[in-house]
Amino acid sequence: MNDERWVEERLRVLDARDDWKPNADAALAGLQQRDRRRRGWQRGWMWSMAMASACVVAAIILPAPAKCAMLGVGCPRPSAPSILLAPAVVAKAPAPAHLANYKESGSPNAPVVCEIYSDYECPSCAAFYNSVFPQLVREYVATGKVRVVHRDFPLPQHPYAKLAARYANAAGEMGHYEEVVRRLFASQPEWAANGNVDAAVALVLPPETMAKVRALVDSDAGLDATVAADLAMVARDQINQTPTIVFVYKGERRKVPGATSWELLRSYLNQLLAQ
Numbered sequence: 001m002n003d004e005r006w007v008e009e010r011l012r013v014l015d016a017r018d019d020w021k022p023n024a025d026a027a028l029a030g031l032q033q034r035d036r037r038r039r040g041w042q043r044g045w046m047w048s049m050a051m052a053s054a055c056v057v058a059a060i061i062l063p064a065p066a067k068c069a070m071l072g073v074g075c076p077r078p079s080a081p082s083i084l085l086a087p088a089v090v091a092k093a094p095a096p097a098h099l100a101n102y103k104e105s106g107s108p109n110a111p112v113v114c115e116i117y118s119d120y121e122c123p124s125c126a127a128f129y130n131s132v133f134p135q136l137v138r139e140y141v142a143t144g145k146v147r148v149v150h151r152d153f154p155l156p157q158h159p160y161a162k163l164a165a166r167y168a169n170a171a172g173e174m175g176h177y178e179e180v181v182r183r184l185f186a187s188q189p190e191w192a193a194n195g196n197v198d199a200a201v202a203l204v205l206p207p208e209t210m211a212k213v214r215a216l217v218d219s220d221a222g223l224d225a226t227v228a229a230d231l232a233m234v235a236r237d238q239i240n241q242t243p244t245i246v247f248v249y250k251g252e253r254r255k256v257p258g259a260t261s262w263e264l265l266r267s268y269l270n271q272l273l274a275q
Helices: 002-014 024-061 064-071 123-141 161-173 177-186 188-194 197-202 207-219 222-237 262-273
Strands: 112-118 146-152 244-249 252-257
Touching: 112 123, 112 222, 112 262, 123 146, 123 177, 123 262, 146 161, 146 222, 161 177, 161 197, 161 207, 161 222, 177 188, 177 197, 188 197, 197 207, 244 262
Parallel strands: 112 146
Antiparallel strands: 112 244, 244 252
């Protein structure tokens, strides 16, 4: 009797309310939604399995370069961290022989050679030489860690850049290269506006030395030969903007185009020297 009463009570609980009415549309919509979820899950599972199978097959049959490009596996490790923007690395080649001349500074035994391609009329070059270059000289060139090589790359859109290079190289023949280079970049806005390179250089040279520099600028074709030699290096290193720095380390030439901050340059040199 107790069992029967318990069953009857349960059945009464399950009885529909007096105001209840069946809603076939809502029931159908619920069933359709559940069916869509089930089919979506099945499609996702099948797609995942297909992709996993394709990756396994590709990992087995593809050559190493294709695996690296498509799957990101089997890629060679980079030889050294880079600065910015992933600097382009020129094909490995023996470091050029460095002759003692006025365009070079630093120890000939320095482990890193820093070749700087610049244009005297380029504002970015002036910013680099006025703010970054003195720190490079103080911390790395003067301490024997880096050897600097200046390379002339007068751009065709700058009408006075080649003339400025002739004055700097003529001053170099007289033993006054560095001070003229500093003066040309420091006073760039003035002489670039009127083309009076002579007046800018005359401010840092004794009169008798300035007279010899003028004579060389007017007559010596050898000054253009030094620029031509640098332009040959421009073609070799595929330089297309100024300033550009090429680091030569252990026979490998690494190109870093564009102006860079002192913090990034120092970080890169420290990484290079730590190898």
